[in-house]
Amino acid sequence: MAEVVILSPGYPNVPGGVTDHTARLVRHFGERNVQPRVLGTLSVHPAEFVARVADGGALALLIQYVPFLYGRRGLSRFPKQVAKLARKRGLRVVTFVHEPWVPPTRLPWLALSPLQRRQLKRLMACSHAVLTPVPAWVELLGGKTQLLYVGSTLGEPPVQRATPDSLDGPVVFSPFAAGFRWEWVAHASRHIGATRELIVIGATQSELRRHEQTGRFWNASWECTGRLPAKRVLEYLGRASVVLAPFVDGITGRRTSALAALGAGARLVSSTGHLADPFFVEGPLDAASSETEFVTIASRLWITPDTEEARRVRRRWYDKHLETHRLDAILLAILLDGSQ
Numbered sequence: 001m002a003e004v005v006i007l008s009p010g011y012p013n014v015p016g017g018v019t020d021h022t023a024r025l026v027r028h029f030g031e032r033n034v035q036p037r038v039l040g041t042l043s044v045h046p047a048e049f050v051a052r053v054a055d056g057g058a059l060a061l062l063i064q065y066v067p068f069l070y071g072r073r074g075l076s077r078f079p080k081q082v083a084k085l086a087r088k089r090g091l092r093v094v095t096f097v098h099e100p101w102v103p104p105t106r107l108p109w110l111a112l113s114p115l116q117r118r119q120l121k122r123l124m125a126c127s128h129a130v131l132t133p134v135p136a137w138v139e140l141l142g143g144k145t146q147l148l149y150v151g152s153t154l155g156e157p158p159v160q161r162a163t164p165d166s167l168d169g170p171v172v173f174s175p176f177a178a179g180f181r182w183e184w185v186a187h188a189s190r191h192i193g194a195t196r197e198l199i200v201i202g203a204t205q206s207e208l209r210r211h212e213q214t215g216r217f218w219n220a221s222w223e224c225t226g227r228l229p230a231k232r233v234l235e236y237l238g239r240a241s242v243v244l245a246p247f248v249d250g251i252t253g254r255r256t257s258a259l260a261a262l263g264a265g266a267r268l269v270s271s272t273g274h275l276a277d278p279f280f281v282e283g284p285l286d287a288a289s290s291e292t293e294f295v296t297i298a299s300r301l302w303i304t305p306d307t308e309e310a311r312r313v314r315r316r317w318y319d320k321h322l323e324t325h326r327l328d329a330i331l332l333a334i335l336l337d338g339s340q
Contacts, residue, residue: 003035004060004335005053005091007082009069011040017256018064018098020153025062028328034336042070046081054089060335061086063095065123067102067116074102074116083126094335095123097132098150098254100141129334133253136275148330149253151322152260154230157238157315169196169223170302171240171266173233174257175203175214181246181271184291186217188244188269188298198222201236202257237264242301244269246294250276251287253322258285263318265311269298279321284314 008022022038029036037058039049053061063083067074083093101116102109120141124130130145132138138145170189175182189198197219200208205224208214225236237243243261245251250273251258261268268285271294281287286301288294 001033001035002336003037003056003058004029004062004332005056005058006036006038006062006064007079008038008040008064009042011038013040017150017153017254018066018069020256021098021150022064024153024155024324025328025331028325029332031325032329032332034332042076042078046078046085049082050085050089050091053086054091058091060092060094060337062331062335063093063123063127065095065097065120066099067119068099073112075112075119077119080119080123080126083123087126087128092129092335092337093127094129094131094331095127096148096331097130097137097141097145100132100137128337131331131334134275135252135277135279146334147253148334149322149327150256150259151253151324151327152263153256153324154234154260154263157234157264158231165239166241166306167196167199167236167239169194169199170242170244170298171199171201171236171261172244173201173237173261175200175208176211177247177255177257179248180213181248181291181294182214182217184246184271184288184294185244186219187291188295191295192242192299192302194302196221196223199236199240200224201233202227234260234264237261237266240264240266241306242267242269242298244298246271246288247273249273251280251285252277253280259318259322262314263322265315265318267301267306267310267314269294269301283321284317 011019011022026036063079070076070078087093100120102113104110104113131148133149138147204226209218243266245258251270252275270287272287272289286297288297
């Protein structure tokens, strides 16, 4: 049985999109007769790390890359050193760029941004292939970079009932996502005037009230589910009449919470932005370019009954383009250089 190693810092104890993606890869690689081994610690020297990988007979190394996974300021030589040493030992090295570097839009990032950029470019030079789920980043990174969406990390949606019992308010899932436009959501939820102003999946009322991002919009009338198992989240999304998911940088294939809603057949209202992927903007969702447009679309959808056939169409579109077994099979083929 072929073995591949995934470098995923914090796995399995640190929650987040990368950890969820890694967990899904472990499941799906195993189903394809490939033995996945995840190394989630950075506490060993890169040479020792690579020795463990190579001596164990691994054929390939996947580096899950977000700069801040490797250092407090997003600066670390570890991934590049590991990639360089692994390549010398004959392993195929693939880097999946979930986020490249911080933009120079804040004072502390003016210095960090070019340093993180140089760091990633050096890692790319040591990699056989580079993947990213954002088309704008494919162009930004250049060279050997390929586009591959992440898709939902929650598993397969439950079988949809013919007449689902719709929730009594618009839904937000994963409320602490970076770049989430909470001012748009708060305005839209008030304007919709549903029985339940907003249903928030993934946090408690106390967490929302205390959080810097959501505290100024928090409303005691919101229904907050707290953190739920994936199956329960998908059940909620499957009953949602409208899911609100606007992002500062726009809808892309890295926004797993929004893609989970699409996979469940929900009507999704998101946003355009400088990273927005035309594939999704032109797909079975609504992407607003302003807060006013977002509120208008969300309100219109709320008062317009959804249909069983429309939900089936959305789920078929998702299955055709974003079915996760297929996405992960593509990644595995790239990891094994087509030798699977």
